[in-house]
Amino acid sequence: MTRFSRRKKIRRTLGEKNIDKLYHLFSKSQASYITDDSRLVIFSDLHMGNGSNMDDFLQNGPLFKQVLEQYYEPGKYTLILNGDVEELHRFRLRQITSFWKNTYTVFKRFHDRDSLFKLFGNHDYEILLRHKLPLNIPVHETLKLDYKGNNIFIFHGHQAGYRWFKLYHWITAFFLRFLANVLRIKNYTVAQNKRKKYKIEKNAYNFAKKNKIIVVIGHTHRPLYESLSKSDNLKFKIESLCREYPSAPGNQKQELEEKIQKYKKELVDILQRKDGEDIISNLYNSGQAPLVPCMFNSGCGIGKRGITAIEISEGKIRLVHWFDKRVSRNYLGYDGYPLHRLQDTEYCKITLKEDPLDYIFTRIKLLAD
Numbered sequence: 001m002t003r004f005s006r007r008k009k010i011r012r013t014l015g016e017k018n019i020d021k022l023y024h025l026f027s028k029s030q031a032s033y034i035t036d037d038s039r040l041v042i043f044s045d046l047h048m049g050n051g052s053n054m055d056d057f058l059q060n061g062p063l064f065k066q067v068l069e070q071y072y073e074p075g076k077y078t079l080i081l082n083g084d085v086e087e088l089h090r091f092r093l094r095q096i097t098s099f100w101k102n103t104y105t106v107f108k109r110f111h112d113r114d115s116l117f118k119l120f121g122n123h124d125y126e127i128l129l130r131h132k133l134p135l136n137i138p139v140h141e142t143l144k145l146d147y148k149g150n151n152i153f154i155f156h157g158h159q160a161g162y163r164w165f166k167l168y169h170w171i172t173a174f175f176l177r178f179l180a181n182v183l184r185i186k187n188y189t190v191a192q193n194k195r196k197k198y199k200i201e202k203n204a205y206n207f208a209k210k211n212k213i214i215v216v217i218g219h220t221h222r223p224l225y226e227s228l229s230k231s232d233n234l235k236f237k238i239e240s241l242c243r244e245y246p247s248a249p250g251n252q253k254q255e256l257e258e259k260i261q262k263y264k265k266e267l268v269d270i271l272q273r274k275d276g277e278d279i280i281s282n283l284y285n286s287g288q289a290p291l292v293p294c295m296f297n298s299g300c301g302i303g304k305r306g307i308t309a310i311e312i313s314e315g316k317i318r319l320v321h322w323f324d325k326r327v328s329r330n331y332l333g334y335d336g337y338p339l340h341r342l343q344d345t346e347y348c349k350i351t352l353k354e355d356p357l358d359y360i361f362t363r364i365k366l367l368a369d
Contacts, residue, residue: 044218083121083156157219223299
């Protein structure tokens with residue numbers, strides 16, 4: 001074994017130890033019980049800044065606030081902010097709360113009706129050192145949900161990396177705040193490192209599979225449903241439609257052909273991207289079938305084409321995408337994507353995929369080791 005491969009093995013072991021330790025704490029924590037009547041939405045990685053052109057949240061900030069006020073608040077959803085809400089590596093907390101004070105006002109309304117859970121990530125870890133938290137909203141590391149005796153474990157995701165993130169936190173914060181800001185250098189995060197992203201997701205997947213639970217993370221900025229990337233989901237959709245096609249009535253075959261072609265075009269577009277973002281997403285169990293649908297990722301609030309989130313309601317879990325149709329029209333022409341438009345706005349939501357939680361947990365119990 002080479003020195004490089006030994007180092008990789010040590011780092012992977014440390015990541016697994018981190019998440020095991022987190023699970024040990026989680027096992028002793030009090031669960032929040034949810035039912036089929038519960039409504040929750042999970043956002044992560046907003047990276048709210050000071051409103052300057054170095055603020056990554058600036059593009060989607062108005063969309064996010066409108067979505068909370070016109071959809072999730074009237075719908076009586078519980079809002080879960082899963083880490084990296086504030087970009088404290090680059091900006092001071094008072095700058096962030098001052099510029100985004102209207103958004104914090106919305107947070108406060110969720111909090112006042114006991115419908116807000118705020119978790120910390122690696123970019124807002126510093127908030128734990130504050131004697132006075134914004135709007136006196138408590139901050140936690142994890143959240144455990146109990147659905148009919150089945151556990152959903154929510155944490156930001158950096159815990160599945162290296163144990164020295166606290167040291168890296170201070171070094172990164174110093175570099176970004178006092179050098180990168182001055183030189184106008186944008187953030188470099190784990191979301192831009194395919195190897196680190198894959199490793200963190202794999203550790204989270206193995207942990208969930210081992211304990212036969214659902215985990216919901218953020219951190220890597222990549223929305224995942226049932227441990228699958230977008231390209232993997234598209235492949236399964238295409239395969240399913242192809243199986244359905246031969247026995248379909250003649251009047252339905254044209255519709256199936258159109259869907260297959262649309263999904264095929266979307267898949268080709270993903271696979272031809274220069275960054276190869278989605279290609280490294282192959283199954284986390286090293287190709288050993290079957291894949292266990294135990295890991296979900298809410299994506300991020302700073303996507304170029306909008307915001308992704310995980311919803312849990314009516315006994316179902318779903319991956320949704322909010323976007324401004326003036327900015328992104330990618331999904332408007334695709335059949336099979338339920339579309340919801342906010343009244344009197346150009347903001348739309350599509351449901352990329354959803355399944356009953358009972359079905360997901362049944363598959364986990366039957367397929368996990």
